[in-house]
Amino acid sequence: MKPVWSIKQVFSNAEAIRRAVSALTEKDVYIGVPAENAGQRSGGINNAELSWLHEFGAPAAGIPARPHLLPGVEDIRNEAVKILKDAAQKALDGKENAVEPALERIGLLGQNAVRARFQNNDWPPLKDATLDAAPLKKDDEGNVIRDKKGNARRGKSRREKGRVNPLLDTGQLMKSHTHVVRKRGSA
Structure with a gap:
């Protein structure tokens, strides 16, 4: 075989x-x-x-x-x-x-x-000072924008914008x- x-x-x-x-x-x-x-x-x-x-x-x-x-x-x-x-x-x-x-x-x-x-x-929560701080308004070059009297213009605070959540x-x-x-x- x-x-x-x-x-x-x-x-x-x-x-x-x-x-x-x-x-x-x-x-x-x-x-x-x-x-x-x-x-x-x-x-x-x-x-x-x-x-x-x-x-x-x-x-x-x-x-x-x-x-x-x-x-x-x-x-x-x-x-x-x-x-x-x-x-x-x-x-x-x-x-x-x-x-x-x-x-x-x-x-x-x-x-x-x-x-x-x-x-x-x-x-x-954020501190009241942080919530109420109003940032300076700036132009495109980073210069502070002033009103007619020469006072710096400010934007709305975080509290005014309703942005109270930290970070x-x-x-x-x-x-x-x-x-x-x-x-x-x-x-």
């Missing part, structure tokens, strides 16, 4: 699994004020520094803590864990292209949760909070 040879083709997606798991473990999601969004503000401080200042407060300067970043990220923790578990399972199934969208989704959830903290919070006068600081997905070690 002659020996019988059989050939069986076996498909291995080990390489796809390795790439997918690598993609999941080699990237990080950063939520906050990235350098490219920090922007320079009047007074020489940028939005990243201002965010840190308000997150932890500066008692010596009379600025109470108004935490927004850490509580905002904490708000999405459970949902982020579910998304990561799902992405890990897809990575083990060799679906490398499922990783990046999962990380982006976590970043967007975190960004929105942090921004929501600017509107829904239990922060200490939400223009929304610039809130909008600077975003997310980025980067390769680990490149931040």
